[in-house]
Amino acid sequence: MENLLLEWLSFDGLILFGIGLLAAVVGVMFGAAGFVLLPSLLLVGIPIHATVAINKFATGISSFSTVIVLTMKKRVQLKKMIPFMLIAAVGGISGAFLATRLSEQTMNIVACIVLIVMFIFVLKSNKKAVVNEQPEIEEKTTLIAPFLIGIYDGGLGTGSALLNITYFLKKQFSYVMAAEMTRFVMFASCTTAFLFYLFYGIVNWGVAVPVAVGSIVGSQIGLKIIPYLKGKWIEILLPIIFFLLIVQVIADLLF
Known part of the structure; x- marks a missing residue:
């Protein structure tokens, strides 16, 4: 424990x-925390x-902090x-189970395909679905x-x-509401997935704790910023974020 504490307090x-x-x-603002987190951790x-x-x-920890707020x-x-969280929780643990049986290359190929499909999906989305600033519309x-x-x-x-944000946008929720609802869903899927990885014995606590503490602080900062995002910025930035994520995954495949 003492060694872990020294590791957490180090440079x-x-x-x-x-x-x-x-x-x-x-992650809170644009749903792309992995764009920063994954390549950064792989780099070290x-x-x-x-x-x-x-x-x-x-x-999961940062999402939980925003869920409480x-x-x-x-x-x-x-x-x-609750229904969204329950189904996401089942999906999360199912995905973790599958991931432990797939190679890194296969995982990156799946990520690339999904992101390209969603990139096209976002480009074809009408402006109202992407930049709607009105209160959410109740629908099935x-x-x-x-x-x-x-x-x-x-x-x-x-x-x-x-x-998840794109899914809620297509259901005609405002961008702010879509981002906030996404935190609930992410908390559920991340928690069950993490518990599976923990059971599998591949969690590095020396890295996980400082990253999680930073995520808690960052999620609160993101919540403060997101109401100030303008619709036109969102319309431009969402496709750009998707494109950069695709480039990242393709780079992982090639190099």
Whole structure:
């Protein structure tokens, strides 16, 4: 325990804290925490499966902190989110199970295909669905997409929050509401996926804790910033974020 504490308080621990903070800010605002977190952890030599496990832990913790805040402020009704959270939780643990049986290359190929499909999906989305600033519209929603996204999130997760945001946008929720609802879903899928990785024995606590602490701070910063995002910025930035994620995954495949 003493060795872990020294590791957390070291310069490397401070860098990991900064990585977690930046990733969480990007994650809350644009659903692309993996764009910062995954390549950063891989760059410092963390294996892909351990990196995914750390990502699930950090994202799950930061999402939980925002879930508490949003619930207390009654921004999102927990009762309405429970079905989404339950199906995402099942998807998360299913994805983690599949990931431990796939190679790094196969995981990256799956990520690339999913992100390209969603990139095209976003480009074809009408402007109203992407930049709607009005209160959310109540309509019948299905749980198939959250389940599939949960599987993807548990197995790899690059851009999974962005997939959830896009799903809620297509259901005519405002961007702010879509991002806030996504935190509930991400908490569920990340938590069950992380518990599976923990059981599997591939969690590096020396890395996971400082990243998670940074993620908690970053998620609160992101919540403060997101109401100031303008619709036209979102319309431009979402496709750009998707494109950069695709480039990242393709780079992992080639190099």
